[in-house]
Amino acid sequence: MAKPTSKSKKDTKQYTFTRRPIFNIHHSADPLFAAKCHPSEPVFVTGTATGHVQAYRYDIDKLEEIYEDQDKFPYDVSCVKYDDFDDDSIVVQWHTKRHKKSCRDLCFDLPSGGDKIYTLGSEGVIKSADLKTGQVVSKFSCDKDNSYDFQIGTFTKCVSPPGKNFLVVGDEEGNLMCHDTRGKHLQLAYKPFRKLHSGEGINSINYCWPKSEYKFITTGSTTVCEVDLRKPEEPLHTSEDQEDEVLCSTWLDQAKQETMICGMGDGIVTTWKPEMNRWEDQISRIRVAKNETVESLISAMDSDSRFMYGGCSNGHITKIDIKGGKVVERFLQNDPEDDDKVDEVLGLDLDCNYRLVSFGTDGFKIWEEESKNGGFGDEDEDEDEDEASGDSDSDGGFVSGASDSGEEEAENTVEMTLPVKLPAKRSLADSMKRRMEGTTSTSSKKSKTDPILEREEPEGQDESDIGVEVEDSDDDETEDSGRARQGKTVELHEIRDQILARISNPEIDGGDEAKRGKKAGKEKKKGKGAAPHEHGIRKFDDL
Incomplete structure (x- = not known):
């Protein structure tokens, strides 16, 4: 069972609950330990702490009508008043004192389509009963029918796989047993698994049908096990300690x-x-x-x-x-208005119409649809x-x-603000025109979106750097381009003539500058790379 936890009123009031039950059976007088829905009919069976077992048949359409007529207040009945129903919206098919002690778990016989119901008693008895009449058709007693020399603990869980006439049962000692459901005494069909989950109780059993008719998954203590009934020596796989x-x-x-x-x-x-x-x-x-x-x-x-x-x-x-x-x-599960009462949700199931049902020790509920x-x-x-x-x-x-939208947005921003790479044969005039028209807006966007782009560009840049703002210079040409970015009109042919004149006749800039220009040109031809230059336009290798 679950470890004890502290309860408080605050835990109930800090959430918004979105559904209500349309039907509720109160079990405060006889705590509910087990419940299952029939796979194809509007029938459910419950087992209690006193060993009583009941089978109910319900009309979901009538229950919904009552629910709506009562302003969406659930139809409440008590488990001790089996025949005290106002109408035929729910009918008790049968009820009986099935076990001397508590009914620990129950399940339908799936190979027969749910015609039989199996119940586990904590006194060590398994019983199979006809669903329509409730009459016992077969049973297994740990004291009389155990053909293997080992002590069977108190039963905890059971499951009936659809593909085989098996009833697989687990107990509080970690033992897993497979019973043949075709006989009157539910004899063991295979050698049991001993001390699974370090000898702790088996909390759940799941079959692997339709992939396998012999494999099952069990949980208990702090591990998960995969077993094959044909290989009872040890489980196929056991998980790490969780x-x-x-x-x-x-x-x-x-x-x-x-x-x-x-x-x-x-x-x-x-x-x-x-x-x-x-x-x-x-x-x-x-x-x-x-x-x-x-x-x-x-x-x-x-x-x-x-x-x-x-x-x-x-x-x-x-x-x-x-x-x-x-x-x-x-x-x-419990009444939201009753803060002092908490009903643990011990089991969940879906009925034949895939409607959710739940149960705790205090009651069984059928829920309204989503x-x-x-x-x-x-x-x-x-x-x-x-x-x-x-x-x-x-x-x-x-x-x-x-996804992390922040990271995606940042990547998109960088991609949008990066300069577009130009064709290699773009003319100098076109490059200058593009630079004068787009540098101001592009640079301002970069400074806002990505500070990394504001850093000084390394040497050896290609033509894709056209449009990226460079450092200010004292040169007259840079001042002219700065004035152009501020909105003043500059004739492109004048700039082109000045630059071509300086390239063809370096002596215009003076002797020292001419020598530096010739030296830089020779280094470019030798493939040694260009030295840094003050002029932004002469920063590109192929100019």
């Missing part, structure tokens, strides 16, 4: 079996992908509840295999976006999700589906 109790698990998509979700003792759900590391370790984690435990999980069965429902020890039921890594909806607008938690919930992302990053597993 340093936190693994309380529940389920496939995100039973058909594909690519992703398994596990509920942990510290309020997170972990994602497992067996094809990546063969159950060695989790690959991501999502925070669901602070200082609480995740007691139950069920896939939402959506077409994208994206969402999961999780039940917590504080009574919260959450809809989790596994791919997005966040909680998108939250509603409450609204089209959906519901999201308030800012406090968003803070929890942010913390989840932080936890995930620290473990190196979870990567949020949302």
Whole structure:
């Protein structure tokens, strides 16, 4: 069971709950320990702490009508008044004292289409009953029918795979047993697995059908195991110690079996992908509840295999976006107005119409369908999700589906403000015209968006540097270009004639400058690179 946690009124009031139950059975007089929905009919079966088992058949359309007529107030009944119903919206098919002690778990026989129901009693007895009549058709007793020389502990979980006439049962000692359901005594079909999960109780069992009829995934203590019933010597794979109790698990998509979700003792759900590391370790984690435990999980069965429902020890039921890594909806198992009463969500299931049902020790609920607008938690919930992302990053597993918009925006800004590279044969006049028309606006954008672009450009630049602002100079030519950038009109042919004249006759600039120009020209021809020059226009190698 879950570790004890502290409860407070504040935990209930800091969230916005988005759904209400349309039907509720109160079990405060007889705590509810197990419940399951029939896979193809509007039927559910419950098992209680006193060993009672009940089968109910309901009309969902009539329940919704009552719910709407009562201003969306749930239809409440008590579990001790089995025949005290106002109409035929819900009918008790049968009820009985099935076990001497508590009913620990139950499941439908899937190979027969759900015609039989299996129940586990904590006194060490497994019983199979006809769903329509409730009459026992077969049973197994640990004291009488155990053909293997080992002590069977108190039963915890059971599952019936669709492909084989098996009933797989786990106990509190870490033992895993497979019973043949075709006989009257439910004899063991294979040698049991002994002391899985370091001898701790088995918290969940999942079959691997349709991929395999003999493989199962179990969780218990702080590990996850993969077993093959035909090889009972040891499990096929055992995960690393998760340093936190693994309380529940389920496939995100039973058909594909690519992703398994596990509920942990510290309020997170972990994602497992067996094809990546063969159950060695989790690959991501999502925070669901602070200082609480995740007691139950069920896939939402959506077409994208994206969402999961999780039940917590504080009574919260959450809809989790596994791919997005966040909680998108939250509603409450117990009455939101009753702050002092918390009903742990011990189990979740989907009925034959994929409607969510849940149960805790105090009651069983059928929930209204999800609204089209959906519901999201308030800012406090968003803070929890942010913390989840932080936890995930620290473990190196979870990567949020949302991209870092800030980084993308910065990259786009740099790309837009970088100068466009010009063709190699662009004329000098065109280059000057482009420089005078676009330098001012381009440079101002760079200074605002990316300070890195304001740094001095290194030597040996190519023609793509035309349009990038350079350092000021005392030369008259630079002053002319500066005046041009300030909005004064300069005739291009005059600038062209002056520059060509200086290139062809270096003596115009004086003897020293002529010598420096000739020396620089010779070095260019030899391929040694050009020396720095004061004039911005003469900074380019091919001028």
